[in-house]
Amino acid sequence: AAIGLLRLQDTYQIHIKDIVEGKILSSQMRTVALTAGDCFEIGRAAYHACDYYHSIMWMQEARERVEKEAIPTADPEFILEYLAFSLYKQDNLKRALLLTDELYRMNPDHPRAKSNIKGYENLLENSGVHHIDMRRDIPPINNRRDENELDEGERLAYESLCRQEVSAANTKAQSRLYCYYKMDRPYLRLAPLKLEIVRQNSLIVLFHDIISDEEARIIQTLAASKAFLLKLAAVPNLLAENPAPIIRVFKR
Numbered sequence: 678a679a680i681g682l683l684r685l686q687d688t689y690q691i692h693i694k695d696i697v698e699g700k701i702l703s704s705q706m707r708t709v710a711l712t713a714g715d716c717f718e719i720g721r722a723a724y725h726a727c728d729y730y731h732s733i734m735w736m737q738e739a740r741e742r743v744e745k746e747a748i749p750t751a752d753p754e755f756i757l758e759y760l761a762f763s764l765y766k767q768d769n770l771k772r773a774l775l776l777t778d779e780l781y782r783m784n785p786d787h788p789r790a791k792s793n794i795k796g797y798e799n800l801l802e803n804s805g806v807h808h809i810d811m812r813r814d815i816p817p818i819n820n821r822r823d824e825n826e827l828d829e830g831e832r833l834a835y836e837s838l839c840r841q842e843v844s845a846a847n848t849k850a851q852s853r854l855y856c857y858y859k860m861d862r863p864y865l866r867l868a869p870l871k872l873e874i875v876r877q878n879s880l881i882v883l884f885h886d887i888i889s890d891e892e893a894r895i896i897q898t899l900a901a902s903k904a905f906l907l908k909l910a911a912v913p914n915l916l917a918e919n920p921a922p923i924i925r926v927f928k929r
Contacts, residue, residue, distance in 0.1 A: 686731075697711045754780060759885055
């Protein structure tokens with residue numbers, strides 16, 4: 678679900694603040710605002726998918742929100758560690774070092790903070806940065822978007838088409854557009870899908886009335902129950918006497 682949300686965020690160019698506040702494009706319906714814990718889980722899903730572009734955005738949002746929560750819904754130490762490593766992976770070494778410094782000040786007994794500080798300092802030194810300059814003259818954040826199976830041109834074209842940012846079709850092209858009932862499976866004979874071809878090249882198809890409000894409600898209920906069980910299953914790991922490190926900066 679989190680990865681799907683990130684795909685929607687990119688495709689429809691939804692600002693992260695709008696998602697967090699429950700504003701979905703031009704919809705008049707508002708959803709529940711996300712907590713710092715929600716933002717952290719989305720950022721962590723991106724991190725585990727090696728999508729550091731989104732991990733940085735969502736961990737930053739989690740950090741901002743957890744500072745404003747009366748009862749924190751996420752662990753600030755986890756947020757800082759994930760954010761620092763994601764920044765490092767996007768070539769923001771100085772920022773990663775500063776965040777890890779903050780993590781060490783927050784918890785001097787943190788199992789990885791001290792060694793990670795040394796690791797970041799070594800990387801900066803190997804890049805020709807003097808020790809006195811490692812924590813000053815901080816450049817703007819570099820957060821390039823990850824590549825996927827499409828090259829940049831194809832990806833941008835695909836996302837533009839999904840937003841229906843397409844030029845008006847000429848008369849000949851319009852004559853090739855049509856609607857039909859999809860009934861190529863036995864079940865679809867009883868409940869055909871309503872399809873509309875809105876563009877031939879590249880092909881864009883709209884599915885109409887694909888799911889009812891009641892069916893959507895049932896899916897949401899089932900998804901919420903499953904998410905609760907997954908969180909419950911993770912509790913023993915958090916309570917373990919010596920939990921496994923969640924991040925290893927220099928040994929992956």
